[in-house]
Amino acid sequence: MAPSGPQRALIAASFVNRVGNGLFNTAAVLYFTLVVHLPAARVGVGLTIAGLVGLLAGIPAGNLADRYGPRTVWLTALAMQAATMAAFVFIHGWVTFTLIAALDRLAATASGAAGGALIARAGGERPAAFRAKLRTFVNLGVVLGTLGAAFAVSVGTRTAYTALILANAASFACAGLIALVGVPNYQPLPRPKEHHRGAVLSDRPFVSFVALYGAMGLQYQTVSLLLPIWLSAHTGAPRWTVAAVNAVNSGVCVLLQSRIGSRVESPRQGGRAFRLAGLLFLVSCPLMALTADVPVWVAPVLAVLAVGVHSLGEVWESSGGYALGFGLAPDHAQGQYQGLFGAGFDAGQALAPVVLTTAVLGLGHAGWLLLGAFFAALGAAGPPVAAWAERTRRPSPSPTPVAPTAR
Structure with missing residues (x-):
């Protein structure tokens, strides 16, 4: 359509x-x-x-x-x-x-x-x-x-x-x-009497999901920050390898986002997508670590393979995040909920460089394994958090259509 x-x-x-x-x-x-x-x-x-x-x-x-x-x-x-x-x-x-x-x-x-x-x-x-x-x-x-x-x-x-x-x-x-x-100038939707400016903070399932999503956001800088440092410090891979993995990451996301994301519609499907993403990261992180243990000519190939798997996980993770981030928010409070959703993600991105460069690089191979297990654990929490959130949603009647005001 x-x-x-x-x-x-x-x-x-x-x-x-x-x-x-x-x-x-x-x-x-x-x-x-x-x-x-x-x-x-x-x-x-x-x-x-x-x-x-x-x-x-x-x-x-x-x-x-x-x-x-x-x-x-x-x-x-x-x-x-x-x-x-x-x-x-x-x-x-x-x-x-x-x-x-x-x-x-x-x-x-x-x-x-x-x-x-x-x-x-x-x-x-x-x-x-x-x-x-x-x-x-x-x-x-x-x-x-x-x-x-x-x-x-x-x-x-x-x-x-x-x-x-x-x-x-x-x-x-x-x-x-x-x-x-x-874009039409959409009018505000009617709000229930119990709505207040900090309502999202009392929505414990949604706050829990935002925490999961912010933590899982470390995966973005795993490719853009952590892997380039690892390749330069621990492998003899040529410099063009970093450009190659970034190109693969971008290409996979551009080619597959629409195809996969359009299939992840409900919060429950979003939770399952989150779990699958965690499993893919569990595979990709050890593969990235192994680039330090293979011949120089194999390292670029292994890095591209690892980032391909990781990028597929990124597509599932972002699709699940969108399904939950939008699907759990009440129609009349989407702005408030998206505000917390974005703030949680930004907080995770702010902490990512410190966590990845100290904890993961400091531990070497063990750090990569722990990072993969961390992502898998976050992903495993996706389905139960989604189910919990769905149980707490109130079935709301379809709102009366509100015509946009003049543009």
């Missing part, structure tokens, strides 16, 4: 946005250290502070989206992201960098909460298929942006990096314009 008009607009806006993200994220640290001349350690501290500050916006922004409509909040957040991104061109010191980065993360978190509520409202008759197609184009956008950034990085001038930053700022503005024209 072809996407509807609002769905196509959301896909297009998200794609443009993520192309910009791919452009900037690939070169951000290099810009701050080589062009602005900030020490790498201070950049890391600033980004950590910004990430922690950004977590504070999730639930409040979600509440605003539920109360005033998700499109309004999303467009506001995109405008703020465009402004903060452009401001990076003018930074000269650490304090200014940290302040702008914190404002950027606040806007990004708000954008995630409101955008999630907007995705829920535009879901249509087959929301899982729409979300899977959306994620496919999001992944493709990041890939294309990353390829574009490679040119600027190779040039290495301030002008080239400035062009990347302004292109990312423009991507937020373009995404907002696409949404303004193509």
Whole structure:
């Protein structure tokens, strides 16, 4: 079934946005250290502070989206992201960098909460298929942006990096314009009397799922951070191996996300997908560790095989996360729930570098085995958490259709 008009607009806006993200994220640290001349350690501290500050916006922004409509909040957040991104061109010191980065993360978190509520409202008759197609184009956008950034990085001038930053700022503005024209201004849904601004925090099954999802999110940086360090420090694999595994990871996600994700619709199916993802990670992590124990010419082949298995697990994990993250949230409080969902994921990503580079690398092969077992245990918890959550959901009558307001 072809996407509807609002769905196509959301896909297009998200794609443009993520192309910009791919452009900037690939070169951000290099810009701050080589062009602005900030020490790498201070950049890391600033980004950590910004990430922690950004977590504070999730639930409040979600509440605003539920109360005033998700499109309004999303467009506001995109405008703020465009402004903060452009401001990076003018930074000269650490304090200014940290302040702008914190404002950027606040806007990004708000954008995630409101955008999630907007995705829920535009879901249509087959929301899982729409979300899977959306994620496919999001992944493709990041890939294309990353390829574009490679040119600027190779040039290495301030002008080239400035062009990347302004292109990312423009991507937020373009995404907002696409949404303004193509996405209806959905009205807030009626809320029950017992609803309150912190209702999601008292939903213990959902909070438990968010904790699982945030912890399972370490798998993303297993490929992007941990494996490259391992390959360079413990194997004689050629340098192009890192590029190859990243290409395999992106390719598998782009090719399979829509096919697999469209089949994971209910929370119960999401729990099973989560379990399968954990088992695939249980296989991939030891394979990654074994790259240090094989001949040099075998290491790249084994790394590509391991990342192929891991990427398949990533597709199942993200599909299960979407099914549970959206399926367990009440229609009238999608913004609030997506705010906590995004904040939980971001918290996991903030902790991932420390956990992976100290605990896993510090233990060597044993660390990889423990990491695989950790993912498998998280996955095994998926089905019971999903069943618990479904038992606590109230069967709600179909809401009366609410027409969107004028665009």
